[in-house]
Amino acid sequence: MNKELPKVYDPRDVEKKIYKLWMDGGYFKGVIDPGKKPFTIVIPPPNVTGQLHLGHAFDETLQDVLVRHKRMQGYAALWVPGTDHAGIATQIKVEEQLRKEGLTRYDLGREKFVERVWDWKNKYGSRIVEQLKTLGSSCDWSRERFTMDEGCSRAVREVFVSLYEKGLIYKGNRIINWCPKCTTALSDAEVEHAEQAGHFWHIKYPVKGSDEYVVVATTRPETMLGDTGVAVHPDDERYKHLVGKTVVLPLMNREIPVVADEYVDREFGTGCVKMTPCHDPNDFEVGLRHNLEQILVLDENARIQNGGKYNGLDRYEARKQIVKDLEELGLLVKVEEHTHSVGECYRCGTTVEPMTSPQWFVKMQPLAEDALRVVEDGTIQFVPDRFVKIYNNWMTNAHDWCISRQLWWGHQIPAWYCADCGHVTVSRQDPAACEHCHGKSITRDEDVLDTWFSSALWPFSTLGWPDKTPDLEYFYPTSVLVTGYDIIFFWVARMIFSGMEHMKKEPFKTVLFHGLIRDAQGRKMSKSLGNGVDPIEVIDTYGADALRFNIITGNSPGNDMRFYPERCEAMRNFANKIWNASRFVMMNLTVDKNALPDKLELEDKWIVSKLNTLVREVNENMDKFELGIAASKIYDFIWDSYCDWYIELTKPRLNGDDAAARVGAQQVLLYVLIETLKLLHPFMPFITEEIWQALPHEGAALMVEKYPEYSEKLAFPEDEANFEMIMAAVRTIRQRRSEMNVPPSKRPHLIIAADKTAVFETGRVYLSKLAFAGELTIGSVPPPSTDGMVTVVTNDAKLYMPLNELVDLDKERERIQKELKKAQDDLGRTEAKLQNESFVSKAPENVVNAERERVEKLKALLGNLQESLKALG
Missing domain, CATH: 3.90.740.10 (Valyl/Leucyl/Isoleucyl-tRNA synthetase, editing domain)
Structure with missing residues (x-):
């Protein structure tokens, strides 16, 4: 039999173990398979100086959800990870370190300084990668890239030389933007x-x-x-x-x-x-x-x-x-x-x-034409499409791009100046002499390239370009780019024109723009405000799944979202709800195979049909990149339909004497749970995998199971609608009983008048148990007299209960009279306050208006209480 789940779900016990299971199984690896469609995402490379912040967590979670979904749908999914050398930021970090030692980069010289930066990178550069793993990112780590690794560096040099040979890169003394601090x-x-x-x-x-x-x-x-x-x-x-x-x-x-x-x-x-x-x-x-x-x-x-x-x-x-x-x-x-x-x-x-300065530039207008066309004609789709206008405006009016930076850390510009004849040699390999006069007195340009120059090549340099690699052939163009709208010019535009120029093909099919994560007050998170949130601390407290689900359910494409830390607690509660429901199923399980029974009861058809509809809607939402909507629908189904309703509905069968009914309930409980875990897995991968591993299963891991698909065979619209009628009746009765403070022990006679009496007849057992009904009468017409009856109405039925079977009439009369007196006293005091000219003239307008609203509410309450008192006779 499968293992037992512990009583309490503790993410700290689960997450590292599950991530190791995935890594050991090699499930993240992108494998070239001609029989499958490729689905490729390249990670927006975080700075190697970096530490995971909430913006990273947001961006990576969205990508992971998409990749996991497509992987389960049977695509050959590849998510390429990597980091950016972050020229300015990294150099500043190392120079700060040197200052503490009383040194400057000039004391070391260029070569030694660059060695020092590489040492720093090797020591701290893997920090953010490990943090991404903590989040659950299912990247193919065997393909991890760095913008200054050997392959990317070769691609950068090839692009520079190629554009120079075409006259698209030039050096000129032009006005540029100069930062006096970063120099x-x-x-x-x-x-x-x-x-x-x-x-x-x-x-x-x-x-x-x-x-x-x-x-x-x-x-x-x-x-x-x-x-x-x-x-x-x-x-x-x-x-x-x-x-x-x-x-x-x-x-x-x-x-x-x-x-x-x-x-x-x-x-x-x-x-x-x-x-x-x-x-x-x-x-x-x-x-x-x-x-x-x-x-x-x-x-x-x-x-x-x-x-x-x-x-x-x-x-x-x-x-x-x-x-x-x-x-x-x-x-x-x-x-x-x-x-x-x-x-x-x-x-x-x-x-x-x-200021004017001799710098290297890329001519933008010749490169912009194709880049504008592929967005305009829909070859590349922007989600949401309102960003097309912003992109077009920038690309149409873009100035030549200044690509040289006065730094030592980065890709050094491959240009050599001849002291003898003044010629500039730009070469794919380091030259030994001037290509024009063959003189040996040549010196290399000291500047490096803008960091974004190498990032612009990311979709194809990471796949092996300029070589014609199998990866490049199969996985390019990539499928989706997920990025914040704030780097549409820094990165997105430059990748598009680079892909069109060097690959003659768009770098990705879709760009999914997300907004910024702001604090609960809507402010941008920053060190100066001290309002940043460390995602690793959140994960330590609530678990990665809770953080991920909080981020996803608050997201809609292109829009900023506010981060409420307390919602992580709500999502942890959701994880606990799933855990406890799974434990309940397992404790009542005698079957060892996941399959629906031959015979489905009405409530079985209802839950299976609702699940089937959910499957269709979630897949539709995912295809439209409405990840937040999909997640919310899964949440509602698990919490409300499965846990609060279906599990309760199965308890009489699970505890009854009918063996076939008991097994049937188990089978449906298990089937719906497993299919729901599959639906939820891309969003909350850790807890879903841990539960699935403990349930009867045949595969090796949930993350490579087939994602649920809609099936006409599992659609029972009529049965689903019929059962919803019964549920509406139960909800309405419960609500009225709650309003009247009726304890569950009171089980009154329930009379139902409805056109579809057969439907309510099939629901007798549910109405009796869940609506706390005693005697139950179902007919097509109301009772001859409704005096002394509590009446509630749904879309499909009128429901009557004798008042004296619900409450002690004398006590209820006394309670209402007390409430009446209190409401009358409150109304008198409030009206007196409003008749006081001094109060009305001196109090703030919002305070006076609040008192006027209070009068109206008290009058409405008095009317309701008088009606209730009259109804008691």
């Missing part, structure tokens, strides 16, 4: 914009050789040190006479030209715009059109350079000094308060500086 360039996608309170400083620029001056306004006075022109609109009559002349740049005493350009908005400000080509993207473009000088006045730490006496000052210190000096010179016209959108580094929150 690296950032792409547009890595800059987050936030509203900041600032000022508009209005400054006089004297016109050379005259008493005239123009007034320009700026939010960054420190950048004026790099001004090389003033622009006005060609049609602006106020300034036409100045075009071609020069103004004197205050503080620097440098002459700069006045140019005419349609970029200028005549209606905004004074209509004069200072031009700082090295520190503003629009000024840069205007500067190119008018051949304006380029002067870079900020260094990599945002300190002033090329700024005369201000050299060496921090940008904000320089700002204060510049404003002070302008004021003393009488050149500061006015200062206005101004709130504006300012770019901040997504990693550290520092205000970024636009």
Whole structure:
């Protein structure tokens, strides 16, 4: 016989043991099988620096549910795990460690520093992987990848060289986003914009050789040190006479030209715009059109350079000094308060500086065409589809992607500069000499590639590209990408154009966007707020299944959700409910095979038919990625239909003398339990596997059992509807008895008037037991007189019970009269309060309205109590 389940379910005793069972069985392994359809997911690689947070838990749980479901449906399922080298974040971590030792990366040198980072990665990099296992993630760990492993690195180099050879990667001195704290360039996608309170400083620029001056306004006075022109609109009559002349740049005493350009908005400000080509993207473009000088006045730490006496000052210190000096010179016209959108580094929150810098770029527009088409024509489906518009807008207007980073940790750019002839050699293998002049004096570019450059190749680099591997042939394109909507530009868009360019095929069929997990108040979780939740602590307290089910049932595609820790307790209670129900079934089990009996009673047909409907709906919901809805339906079925109703309905048969009826009840109990465990398994894998292993079974593991499918043979719509009639009668009677505080020991005569008397006749035993009925009369017409009767109504029947058989009339009269007096006293006090002008005029409006609502409720209560008293006679 199968093993016995312990009295109490303890996830800590179960989860590690079950995960080992799965690992030992090799059930996570993606196996190429020409007879099966592939189903592939690549994990959004968490940072190797990382520790599992609730966002990871959310993302991985959704993926695991999808993979487990498809695996059980018979697909050749592969979930590829891996981690990202996280260039900036990892380098910062190791540099912090070095600082504690009194060292910098420059003390070590590049080679030793990179060795140190690899040591750190090897020591701490597996932490998040182990935490993913704790969550229950069924990844194929034998295929685990890292964005800087040998295979991914080769793919990165191949893509860089290939795009360079096609003219799609170039190096140029252009405006980029610069983070002075991380001391690296950032792409547009890595800059987050936030509203900041600032000022508009209005400054006089004297016109050379005259008493005239123009007034320009700026939010960054420190950048004026790099001004090389003033622009006005060609049609602006106020300034036409100045075009071609020069103004004197205050503080620097440098002459700069006045140019005419349609970029200028005549209606905004004074209509004069200072031009700082090295520190503003629009000024840069205007500067190119008018051949304006380029002067870079900020260094990599945002300190002033090329700024005369201000050299060496921090940008904000320089700002204060510049404003002070302008004021003393009488050149500061006015200062206005101004709130504006300012770019901040997504990693550290520092205000970024636009500045010109020689960087490597990817040309976006040639790559965007196919990437836009495959989303527009539905080759790639976005769920929910509202994100298509956001994607299209970004892809259509994307600037060239700055891919170089001033870091040492990452994929070093495969470009070598020749000191002899100046040629740049870009190569798949490290060259020994310049490819142009064959000189040996070549040095490699020190920059590394943006981390997202390697992540963009993830769907195919993880499967062996650039080699033509069997994995790539069978598992690509992948099936579903599950990701947060917040990285649609960082990652999703870049994977799409990379797949189309290098594989000539979309990287995935569907993108399932989920929202962010917020705290119970709807706030984003952050270290500064201290409102983060450690999923490992939640798992230690409630179990992984409780955490997973909490996350899933609160989820709908694309929407943020709030995390309520107390709901984990409710989900643990749900796990206990399943456990106890399973123990009940096992304690009453004498059968050793899972099969339905030949003869099904009415309640059997009801539960089997409801289960069959549930199977159909859950599979439909899963196909539409409505995972939260599917989980909620399974929850309701287990708690309400199976545990609270069906188990109770079978007890008379299980305890009766009819052996065939007893065995039939056992068989249905077992069948429904096992099928329900299969349905629930993708959502709560640990407890379902543990219970299934203890029940009669033939396979090796629940996780590789066949997922339930809808069957016409198990649909009994008429029987199901008929039994629902009986249940509705029971529910209604119980509710009325509860309202009247009638104890279960009172078993009154129950009279049922209904059109379908035959249905209620079949339910006599249930009505007697569950509705606490004594004598039972079933007919098609009501009794001749209903005086002294309690009447309740369902959609299909009217039900009558003699009042004097339910309650002691004298005691009930006394109870109602007491309630009447209390309600009348409360009403009198409340009305008196509302007649007090002082209260009505001084109390807050919501308090006064609450008292008025109380009056209406008390009047309604009085009416009900008087009706009840009248009914007693």
